[in-house]
Amino acid sequence: MKEPMPKHAFVSSTLLALACLAACGDGSPPSPLGPGRHSVYMTAADGTRLAADVWLPAHVDAPVPTLLRLTRYWRATEYLGDGAAADREEQLADLYVSQGLAVVAVDARGTGASFGASTGPWNADERADGAAVLDWIVDQPWSNGQVVGLGVSYEGNTTALLAASGHPAVKAVVTRFYDHDPFAQLAFPGGIANIGFMAGWSAFTAALDRNDACALALFEGRTCAERQAEIAGPRPVDPDDLDAALAEHADNLDLAAALAGVTFKDDLLAAGGESFDDIAPYRGETARAAVPTLLTASWMDGGTAAGALDAWASEDGPMRVEIGAYSHGGIFDSDPLRDPLPAADPAIETQYVQALQFLAEQLAGAPAPARELRYVTLGEGTWRTTTTWPPASVTPRLLALDAGGALHDGEAEPGEDTLVVDAAATTGRDNRWLAALQGTPVRYPDRAAAAGLLSWTTAPLDADTRVTGTPVVRLQLRASVADAAVFVYLEDVDDGGVTRYVTEGQLRLLHRATGDAGPGRERVSGRSYRRADARDYAPGELVDLVVPLLPTSARIAAGHRIRLSLAGADEGTFAPITPDGATLTVLRGPTGSTLELPVDAAP
Structure with a gap:
């Protein structure tokens, strides 16, 4: 350390x-x-x-x-x-x-x-x-x-x-x-x-x-x-x-x-x-x-x-x-x-x-x-x-989560996708949270075959795409249990299928309420994490979740694809909230779940 x-x-x-x-x-x-x-x-x-x-x-x-x-x-x-x-x-x-x-x-x-x-x-x-x-x-x-x-x-x-x-x-x-x-x-x-x-x-x-x-x-x-x-x-x-x-x-x-x-x-x-x-x-x-x-x-x-x-x-x-x-x-x-x-x-x-x-x-x-x-x-x-954040050249690009694991501009067809939670899903021992304990570089393995993920992927990109700012995932979601943890990952898939981690966000349903958390803190969601703002969850309840990912600036190269993945656990790093075998169901459609990417148009 x-x-x-x-x-x-x-x-x-x-x-x-x-x-x-x-x-x-x-x-x-x-x-x-x-x-x-x-x-x-x-x-x-x-x-x-x-x-x-x-x-x-x-x-x-x-x-x-x-x-x-x-x-x-x-x-x-x-x-x-x-x-x-x-x-x-x-x-x-x-x-x-x-x-x-x-x-x-x-x-x-x-x-x-x-x-x-x-x-x-x-x-x-x-x-x-x-x-x-x-x-x-x-x-x-x-x-x-x-x-x-x-x-x-x-x-x-x-x-x-x-x-x-x-x-x-x-x-x-x-x-x-x-x-x-x-x-x-x-x-x-x-x-x-x-x-x-x-x-x-x-x-x-x-x-x-x-x-x-x-x-x-x-x-x-x-x-x-x-x-x-x-x-x-x-x-x-x-x-x-x-x-x-x-x-x-x-x-x-x-x-x-x-x-x-x-x-x-x-x-x-x-x-x-x-x-x-x-x-x-x-x-x-x-x-x-x-x-x-x-x-x-x-x-x-x-x-x-x-x-x-x-x-x-x-x-x-x-x-x-x-x-x-x-x-x-x-x-x-x-x-x-x-x-x-x-x-x-x-x-x-x-x-x-x-x-x-x-x-x-x-x-x-x-x-x-x-x-x-x-x-x-x-x-x-x-x-x-x-001198401004995000830079003035950044504009939001909205991608819809659609059937067949597609991720694209425009609206999605109505439907739903369900993840059966694998409590053993993990990002490894050298991730951004644990590497500091060991004094080692942050390293993620190829996530192409990572267990416990539900994913949506774009078509190959026509041009380099620079994501600069805070990506935001908005999910219409139902869980089969009284509380759950949702983990969301933004990933880069190259033309050979190798899938690299870019950034992530997570949210416990208990803390899903949004409000005024004070200037600068949890700027996107306004989430306070204080006791007065806790919200109990009833199994099967449909809720709108706002999950801001950790900020980044990353270039996704032309020909690569952008993947968004959902998990219910990160074993070895985060406390197990969602039981093994529980389900998380994501709704799609014209007003359904989306990924908002802050895309930088500057050269």
């Missing part, structure tokens, strides 16, 4: 010059800590001691800006023997320090070498601790009072929350592959529990929090003895305190157990605790809007692209959004419509150079960035830039 570190050779001299401009201060005396790395305890408002590492640059005679990382994955690792050569946290900090920045990395309470207990991801105490850390940094003699954030995944959310805090020290942030709406775009897409990812992530983080070397070795594909010979655990501030800190972690929320009791976005994770509504970064949109932001996501990484576009739609501040074809973290190429590249394009090192340049420019007093959205098109690798 962590990325390989960028190499110093990729850092440009121009970036170093910009960062040095940003480091100019008021001539205050340098920190008594001196250059290099220091492990210290900070004290939160309630007295909890938080473990931090501070790296200070050498040969700096004036206060400097600070790059802040707030993490729950250990701010630093205590290596044994030759393991120190692989200290990736130190490699990354050295890169930042080489740019004239101080670096502060903090273990969230209840994690790493910090004391206290965690009541859940991005909880209220953790958010308050972020503000306390900012105050601490500003008070240090080596600080010029300017703080920037750069975070990936969980740390992307903590970075977004820093920007949303309204703290005057925060000058710019880079959020990479974060979860703008952790309920709808990670834990419960379409209201269906993403048990494959969440159970694995919960077990992994629980093992980290108790420093369980043998459990962590299983996640890393090593033996317990191998891991114990290399890693002692989280880097301590004082070795005599580490066991006491780990003992307090025993009171951390059992997230897997808590999620088993969650159905709605406003359900509390624990009695007296918080809901997904409370922990989402968008809760501070107004404050965050003033902070220049570079936001990186991927069409193929969970719901990160949907989250990036939601942030774009709901926040008016200076923002650059970049959506690639990356795996989680930006390491691997994951374009399903091209032969896989060995690494992401652009490479991870280049991505970090661009991120640091963005931060350095803002610290140096450059004008706030213009609102701009850059995105790659799957199947061609071309990057485009727009």
Whole structure:
């Protein structure tokens, strides 16, 4: 779940010059800590001691800006023997320090070498601790009072929350592959529990929090003895305190157990605790809007692209959004419509150079960035830039689901198609939701013979067709059971019949009601996933379902066909809602089921 570190050779001299401009201060005396790395305890408002590492640059005679990382994955690792050569946290900090920045990395309470207990991801105490850390940094003699954030995944959310805090020290942030709406775009897409990812992530983080070397070795594909010979655990501030800190972690929320009791976005994770509504970064949109932001996501990484576009739609501040074809973290190429590249394009090192340049420019007093959205098109690798989403050149194309598995322009003949649900239907273990757990590229097998699908397919396309935006499936549907999950896939069928995944959407019937979910979030359906908006379902009831697919930009080549597939399960990823053998019946006809494609006419 962590990325390989960028190499110093990729850092440009121009970036170093910009960062040095940003480091100019008021001539205050340098920190008594001196250059290099220091492990210290900070004290939160309630007295909890938080473990931090501070790296200070050498040969700096004036206060400097600070790059802040707030993490729950250990701010630093205590290596044994030759393991120190692989200290990736130190490699990354050295890169930042080489740019004239101080670096502060903090273990969230209840994690790493910090004391206290965690009541859940991005909880209220953790958010308050972020503000306390900012105050601490500003008070240090080596600080010029300017703080920037750069975070990936969980740390992307903590970075977004820093920007949303309204703290005057925060000058710019880079959020990479974060979860703008952790309920709808990670834990419960379409209201269906993403048990494959969440159970694995919960077990992994629980093992980290108790420093369980043998459990962590299983996640890393090593033996317990191998891991114990290399890693002692989280880097301590004082070795005599580490066991006491780990003992307090025993009171951390059992997230897997808590999620088993969650159905709605406003359900509390624990009695007296918080809901997904409370922990989402968008809760501070107004404050965050003033902070220049570079936001990186991927069409193929969970719901990160949907989250990036939601942030774009709901926040008016200076923002650059970049959506690639990356795996989680930006390491691997994951374009399903091209032969896989060995690494992401652009490479991870280049991505970090661009991120640091963005931060350095803002610290140096450059004008706030213009609102701009850059995105790659799957199947061609071309990057485009727009200031509106979807681009002005996009128009909707409506395709009808018709008899014989046809998908075409115009109206369909009246009729119906029935899927007998196969509870073993699956998209595999390397899909967009699970690859992040393994740190692997997103890969889908040929879906031509995938089990448990009901499909509709177009004739071969006369010309290349670029789909850019949010495809929307509208189904007139009956289910034979009192609740069901509907999974819809957009696919590319080449002239040899090979069928490639493009994007997907899902919806639990309980959450089918639409309404005003707030600006930017679930923009197409207006779905809230809150308890008050739940709708019971009676078996056999005919309902109109609106299923927005995850956004994409993808070129379907001339001669290829577009396929829409329906399933009732994704075994191994999503919780089983629809019983094996239940039926989902789709009605066709002039006012029947349709696929709306956002087609881009630009060259």
